[in-house]
Amino acid sequence: MTDGIRIALRVARGEFRLDVDLALPARGVTAVFGPSGSGKSTLLRAIAGLEPDAAGEVRIGGEVWQDAAQRLPAHRRATGVVFQHTALLPHLSVDGNLRYGWKRAGAPQALLDGWIERLALVPLLARRPDTLSGGERQRVALARALACDPRWLLLDEPLSALDGERRAEILPYLEAVRREAGIPILHVTHAMEEAARLADHLVLMDAGKVVAAGPALDVLNRADLPLALREDAGVVLEARVEARDAHGLLTLHTAAGALHAHGPAHAPGTPLRLRVQARDVSLALHRHDDSSLLNLLPATLLGLDPLPGGQVQARLDATGAPLLARISHRSVERLELRPGMALWAQVKAVALLV
Structure with missing residues (x-):
């Protein structure tokens, strides 16, 4: 597969076992959806190279990030990762946080400027992270990840720490990223609203395994899956x-x-x-x-x-x-x-x- 994404990963940690085998499109948003403890975040961390015990294969397009012969460390995998807690550097301004990773990546100035503009960060550049709302911090974290010119954007429950008002505020920005980033996005979530609104492709997980995967609306509308038993079915x-x-x-x-x-x-x-x-x-x-x-x-x-x-x-x-x-x-x-x-x-x- 040269134009898609191949993930075959296994992680064993105590009684928990992650065992997935997926072929994903190398475009649009793939939402990984499931209850807490289903292995969603472990899968994302393994893709990013942050799970040292993860075995298996990760390929994106013609690039091999991990297989039986090699394993690229996290810093050599061209991912932009945004976690639930943004991990912004508290002693730097918003501008300083954005430029810290951007300089290390050697990405074009126009890319940084473009995401500052698209994510409406110009009024925030001089402020410190502790003066920002949760939604503003997530916008900064998104811009920081995208300004490094990643091959793949990985979002680990980026809205789960936000209240309903802040979530509604940032969803349009995520939709803009979906339209304009031009790279595949893996979005881990347990919120039906996010999966329904953002996903082009959906992976449903439970107990470390893939229950279903396919075009988002096909999976969301299947009456034979656990989704149909939820209160918000x-x-x-x-x-x-x-x-x-x-x-x-x-x-x-x-x-x-x-x-x-x-x-x-x-x-x-x-x-x-x-x-x-x-x-x-x-x-x-x-x-x-x-x-x-x-x-x-x-x-x-x-x-x-x-x-x-x-x-x-x-x-x-x-x-x-x-x-x-x-x-x-x-x-x-x-x-x-x-x-x-x-x-x-x-x-x-x-x-x-x-």
Whole structure:
């Protein structure tokens, strides 16, 4: 493989075993997703050369970073790494932190200047790290990594230490990095929001092994994976903005039909990803236009999967788009639901996640 990424790594530490074998695209964002302790961060550290006991193979494009014959040390692997805790040098200004690694890498001045501009760091250059917010520190850490002209950008839960407001603040910057960096990005996360919004390719991990891997929406929308059992289970749909009214209500075109959701101002034609959580979808035998629900979608019931606590997950086909609805067992009995039935899926506009 000369145009992709090959990872076959094994790490043994006490009772924990990491054993992965992956072929990844050498472009876009690969999100590594899974619960705490699943091996996500160990995998990233092994790729970066920071796990001395990691055995196996790491190849990116035509470059061999590790195999049976050789093992490049971390400083010779052209990675830019951003951890949850930014590890900025406290005695240096933002400008000093950025230039420290950039000088060692010998990267062009234009590259450093470009990332300072794209990540809106000009007003922060004279400040010290202890005067920055968590989101600002992460932007500095991103720019520091990218200014060194890496071959691969590795992000280890960069948003997990941030509150919801700061996370929302930095996500657009990560989207800009995704669009403009021109290098593959490995993004380790346990947050569904980040995987759904940023990932082009998704690796689902548990207990040190790969449970599933593939195009992000394919994996996110599979009803047979552990993702479908989470409290925030649902589907992710590709959407395109058609309009936004004066009250912030977006009209979105999706494969399931027109949907309404509240969200930021986006120009018509802007592509988005829309999360529809199973717990926010209700089912009806007939269309009801006399309620506050704005999103009414015709759907076919594909199957009913029992869940703990007397709940049932309904798998639906909405004119070719997948949907999940989490309802009670009593609702299944009352509506006499069975596979093959024609139904109406109902979703509140304020529940959709853009």
